Amino acid sequence: MAHASARRDPARARERTLLALAAPALIVLAVLFVWPLIRLLSMSVEGGTLAQFEKAALDELYVAVLWDSLEIALIVTVICLVLAYPVAMWIVQAGRLGFILGMFFLLLPFWTSVLVRTYAWMVLLGRNGIINRMLRDWGWIEFPLPLLHNLLGVLIGIVHVMLPYMVIPIYAALLRIDPDLKRAAEGLGAPAWRTFLRVTLPLSLPGVFAGSALVFVITLGFFITPALLGGGRVVMIATLIEQQVREFLDWNFAAALATVLLVVTLAIYALLGRLTGGQGHAAR
Amino acid sequence: MDLTLRGVVRRFGAVTALAGVDLNVAEGELLTILGPSGSGKTTLLKIVAGFEFPDEGSVRLGATDVTMSPPRSRDVGMVFQNYALFPHLTVAQNVSFPLEMRHVPKAERQRRVAEALALVELAEYGERLPRQLSGGQQQRVALARAIVFNPRLLLLDEPFGALDRKLREVMQLEVRRLQRRLKLTTLFITHDQEEALILSDRIAVMNAGRIEQIGLPGDVYARPTTRFVADFVGESNLLEGTLLDAGAAEVPRFGRVALAADGAQPGTRATLLVRPEALRVGADAAGLANRATGRIVETVFLGLSVKLRMALEGGLELLARLPLRPSEPLPVAEGEEVPIGFSPEDVHVIAHGAR
Amino acid sequence: MSIRMTRRAALGAGLAAATLPMPAIGQGNAPKPDRIVVNASGGAMANLFRRTYNAEFEKRHGIRVVDTSPVDFGKLRAMVESGNVEWTVTELGGQDFVRAKQMNLLEPLDLSILDLSRYPEAVRDTHVFPSSVYSTVMAYRTDVFPNGSHPKSWAEFWDVRRFPGPRSLRNHPVDNLEFALLADGVAKDKIYPIDMDRAFAKLDQIRQHVTVWWTTGAQPAQLLVDREVVLASGWNGRFFDVANKGAPVSIEWSGGSAKQNAFGIPRGCKHPYWANQFLQVMTTPQLQAVYATELAYPGLHPDTVNYVEEKVRPHLPTTPANLEKQFWLGVDWWTENGQKAQEAWNRWMLRRG
Numbered sequence: 001m002a003h004a005s006a007r008r009d010p011a012r013a014r015e016r017t018l019l020a021l022a023a024p025a026l027i028v029l030a031v032l033f034v035w036p037l038i039r040l041l042s043m044s045v046e047g048g049t050l051a052q053f054e055k056a057a058l059d060e061l062y063v064a065v066l067w068d069s070l071e072i073a074l075i076v077t078v079i080c081l082v083l084a085y086p087v088a089m090w091i092v093q094a095g096r097l098g099f100i101l102g103m104f105f106l107l108l109p110f111w112t113s114v115l116v117r118t119y120a121w122m123v124l125l126g127r128n129g130i131i132n133r134m135l136r137d138w139g140w141i142e143f144p145l146p147l148l149h150n151l152l153g154v155l156i157g158i159v160h161v162m163l164p165y166m167v168i169p170i171y172a173a174l175l176r177i178d179p180d181l182k183r184a185a186e187g188l189g190a191p192a193w194r195t196f197l198r199v200t201l202p203l204s205l206p207g208v209f210a211g212s213a214l215v216f217v218i219t220l221g222f223f224i225t226p227a228l229l230g231g232g233r234v235v236m237i238a239t240l241i242e243q244q245v246r247e248f249l250d251w252n253f254a255a256a257l258a259t260v261l262l263v264v265t266l267a268i269y270a271l272l273g274r275l276t277g278g279q280g281h282a283a284r
Numbered sequence: 285m286d287l288t289l290r291g292v293v294r295r296f297g298a299v300t301a302l303a304g305v306d307l308n309v310a311e312g313e314l315l316t317i318l319g320p321s322g323s324g325k326t327t328l329l330k331i332v333a334g335f336e337f338p339d340e341g342s343v344r345l346g347a348t349d350v351t352m353s354p355p356r357s358r359d360v361g362m363v364f365q366n367y368a369l370f371p372h373l374t375v376a377q378n379v380s381f382p383l384e385m386r387h388v389p390k391a392e393r394q395r396r397v398a399e400a401l402a403l404v405e406l407a408e409y410g411e412r413l414p415r416q417l418s419g420g421q422q423q424r425v426a427l428a429r430a431i432v433f434n435p436r437l438l439l440l441d442e443p444f445g446a447l448d449r450k451l452r453e454v455m456q457l458e459v460r461r462l463q464r465r466l467k468l469t470t471l472f473i474t475h476d477q478e479e480a481l482i483l484s485d486r487i488a489v490m491n492a493g494r495i496e497q498i499g500l501p502g503d504v505y506a507r508p509t510t511r512f513v514a515d516f517v518g519e520s521n522l523l524e525g526t527l528l529d530a531g532a533a534e535v536p537r538f539g540r541v542a543l544a545a546d547g548a549q550p551g552t553r554a555t556l557l558v559r560p561e562a563l564r565v566g567a568d569a570a571g572l573a574n575r576a577t578g579r580i581v582e583t584v585f586l587g588l589s590v591k592l593r594m595a596l597e598g599g600l601e602l603l604a605r606l607p608l609r610p611s612e613p614l615p616v617a618e619g620e621e622v623p624i625g626f627s628p629e630d631v632h633v634i635a636h637g638a639r
Numbered sequence: 640m641s642i643r644m645t646r647r648a649a650l651g652a653g654l655a656a657a658t659l660p661m662p663a664i665g666q667g668n669a670p671k672p673d674r675i676v677v678n679a680s681g682g683a684m685a686n687l688f689r690r691t692y693n694a695e696f697e698k699r700h701g702i703r704v705v706d707t708s709p710v711d712f713g714k715l716r717a718m719v720e721s722g723n724v725e726w727t728v729t730e731l732g733g734q735d736f737v738r739a740k741q742m743n744l745l746e747p748l749d750l751s752i753l754d755l756s757r758y759p760e761a762v763r764d765t766h767v768f769p770s771s772v773y774s775t776v777m778a779y780r781t782d783v784f785p786n787g788s789h790p791k792s793w794a795e796f797w798d799v800r801r802f803p804g805p806r807s808l809r810n811h812p813v814d815n816l817e818f819a820l821l822a823d824g825v826a827k828d829k830i831y832p833i834d835m836d837r838a839f840a841k842l843d844q845i846r847q848h849v850t851v852w853w854t855t856g857a858q859p860a861q862l863l864v865d866r867e868v869v870l871a872s873g874w875n876g877r878f879f880d881v882a883n884k885g886a887p888v889s890i891e892w893s894g895g896s897a898k899q900n901a902f903g904i905p906r907g908c909k910h911p912y913w914a915n916q917f918l919q920v921m922t923t924p925q926l927q928a929v930y931a932t933e934l935a936y937p938g939l940h941p942d943t944v945n946y947v948e949e950k951v952r953p954h955l956p957t958t959p960a961n962l963e964k965q966f967w968l969g970v971d972w973w974t975e976n977g978q979k980a981q982e983a984w985n986r987w988m989l990r991r992g
Contacts, residue, residue: 061986127805127850128866148867149851183335184368186355188429189385198381202372232810232852235989243985246713248978249738
């Protein structure tokens with residue numbers, strides 16, 4: 001008994017120390033995140049009515065834009081997933097040099113602003129952009145392909161920005177998989193593709209879900225890229241929220257829209273959380 | 285099915301991991317590769333399993349040359365050091381995995397999985413996930429998975445390292461029993477010489493990419509052919525000296541040592557091996573051909589026996605191990621001066637030049 | 640080369656102004672802070688701002704000017720409402736100045752410090768300082784429409800058969816509703832109040848041919864330079880800039896939507912005296928001329944044009960020949976109807992097809 005309590009105390013002390021160390025970050029979060037969130041919620045129901053939500057929920061404009069935004073976020077997530085998975089696998093398998101090279105090229109875009117990258121895409125994808133000029137010079141096309149100022153351009157731009165957010169969690173998940181598991185599968189008679197489907201893929205799912213959640217949710221908040229690369233035709237919910245805040249100072253309605261977006265986002269998180277629940281410890 | 289390695293060489297850049305290994309594991313035999321880390325035993329294992337390929341030499345399983353075959357076509361069951369159970373699959377799914385890969389029909393698969401789990405006494409655990417099992421149970425699952433498809437060869441890669449001592453002994457005996465019963469040709473990799481002595485039909489001692497000695501456990505222990513083997517297998521007193529004629533050797537700082545046999549060229553340098561349990565201390569030392577006086581520097585109580593570290597007058601240190609009975613007190617105390625001795629029959633000569 | 644000369648000449652004029660002896664009006668009345676904060680548009684404009692007004696203010700009063708950006712109406716409101724007013728003077732974007740005044744976000748101007756006596760009566764205000772004039776105009780590729788063969792009215796801009804090619808308009812109802820009505824035959828002085836249904840019906844006709852609905856001011860000029868489009872609406876200064884750099888882009892002033900840029904003093908400003916002094920510096924015609932010469936955004940001091948080089952004058956929205964082709968944006972209508980129009984616009988943009 002005496003032993004047990006003696007052993008427990010240092011653990012508690014350690015817990016306390018860790019809490020103390022984490023406290024500044026927690027306080028910052030509380031002040032900079034939780035408090036504004038409460039303000040946001042209270043603003044959305046100012047005057048004690050749900051009128052703002054009624055407008056957000058019943059007006060087909062906002063419903064349609066929210067729906068479009070979810071659709072774009074989903075497409076971006078799927079494209080990112082398909083592109084990121086092989087990259088993550090390559091980085092894991094290529095070892096040290098692969099890691100350095102992969103991370104360099106993945107993180108390089110982070111050192112330039114989203115705006116600059118977006119303009120770079122405009123230069124590349126335009127009617128007289130580099131890609132269309134090249135294709136025309138090679139005689140592959142007669143008229144320029146519509147790569148920009150439409151949904152395609154928006155998708156390309158967002159996927160470019162979001163790709164690292166997908167690669168890194170998948171990479172981390174793949175890295176956590178004991179390489180002996182792959183050897184074990186091969187040794188037990190599995191060809192490479194079956195090893196992938198039965199072992200690697202299921203064990204990397206936590207990373208896949210984490211990356212997907214990240215990409216999906218961040219994409220929902222995009223507004224510069226769709227405005228510039230979509231030629232004005234692709235409207236996302238964040239654009240409308242920004243419009244309400246900056247142009248019309250209708251902060252109550254903006255708060256209601258933001259709250260709806262937040263709730264939808266949390267619901268998606270919860271859903272993904274349940275899907276991942278069984279996989280949480282799988283990648284040991 | 286027997287396993288044969290001929291002249292296997294593997295280099296990693298400038299480092300030679302395997303410098304020409306010849307080995308034959310007979311059908312149904314359990315052969316242990318014993319060596320310190322870095323001796324090349326892991327590379328050897330990977331080459332047998334197919335995770336690495338040799339630069340030179342060949343690997344045969346029975347009549348089949350598998351030198352360059354991928355792992356999946358070798359039919360080798362392997363138990364990994366950390367078991368490598370698929371964490372997202374149940375115990376039954378783990379054991380079923382090699383059968384699925386071999387397209388065994390479902391009904392037969394279920395029957396064989398049940399059999400294999402019964403064999404390792406885990407019949408009730410099929411629906412659990414690996415992380416819900418203890419270390420010993422996980423190892424049994426790994427074993428069941430490795431044997432369920434009747435492999436041509438069983439590979440055990442330091443499988444007992446993660447278990448506590450008691451469980452380790454139980455598992456060692458269980459693996460031995462199973463291996464005998466199924467007559468599985470088995471290659472067992474370990475750095476633990478004690479484990480090797482307990483389990484093996486034969487032991488191959490590896491050092492620096494070569495097999496130094498291969499033989500029965502008793503032979504390897506009692507009659508090591510190299511100084512490395514003498515030192516690595518069991519505890520030992522190694523005396524460096526020069527052979528004289530007429531069954532004797534001269535050991536600096538000790539003097540003349542009487543030997544039971546001769547035959548080696550006089551003047552040859554040799555290492556003399558005297559196992560600690562062969563040393564006699566106190567009254568028992570009287571009348572032995574080789575005698576000296578030593579001061580007890582340290583006593584280590586081991587339960588069944590006591591280990592003594594003794595300093596001789598010339599500065600040499602010797603280890604002795606004396607049997608104990610629970611009722612008797614320790615026969616000697618630290619700091620005491622005692623006579624010690626050993627008989628010529630207990631001196632094993634490793635003549636240099638025999639490498 | 641000629642541009643460079645022009646700029647240097649104008650700059651010289653500005654510097655000359657800086658050395659003019661200024662009347663020392665009541666400097667003792669307010670304690671001198673070590674700095675004031677002027678919030679205005681960023682980018683190239685901020686650079687010019689720093690070289691002209693900021694530099695002149697620092698020289699005259701020995702108070703450092705810190706420039707911040709961007710112009711943000713929401714931030715202004717938040718500042719005033721929280722009582723933590725960081726800006727001494729701020730630019731007011733678009734038509735926001737009317738709202739700013741209505742919402743009581745501005746200090747009244749102190750006309751004993753700020754001398755607006757020579758400014759046109761129409762632009763004088765109790766709270767809002769009219770800093771310059773700009774215009775949303777039609778611009779075109781001169782190589783696609785050479786020798787005056789370009790559209791000369793919004794009706795012609797709408798005529799895709801006679802003037803084929805992709806177009807760009809702003810992704811915003813302001814100006815576009817007016818352009819649509821002009822294209823539909825409404826007279827310049829009959830635009831307001833805007834008949835939104837009629838405007839959107841007219842916009843329906845051009846919708847297919849607008850490949851880009853632009854968002855940022857830099858976009859339309861760049862779209863023309865890149866040949867993404869052959870016709871675009873946009874702010875005159877941006878087209879002026881790329882044309883100066885040699886791009887085959889030119890402006891058609893007909894149907895241009897002129898409006899004033901405005902500055903104000905946030906209510907609760909810490910140094911209202913120095914804020915007025917700063918605005919007073921901004922009235923200096925020689926400095927306004929530098930601004931006009933480089934950006935084609937002339938100030939409203941009547942003498943400014945005298946300091947602008949002859950060559951640049953045809954490119955200014957305030958040049959009489961240009962001004963009479965344009966209309967003045969109906970700020971009051973937009974203050975009243977902006978949000979409604981924006982929602983209608985969003986809805987219209989979202990319609991498929």
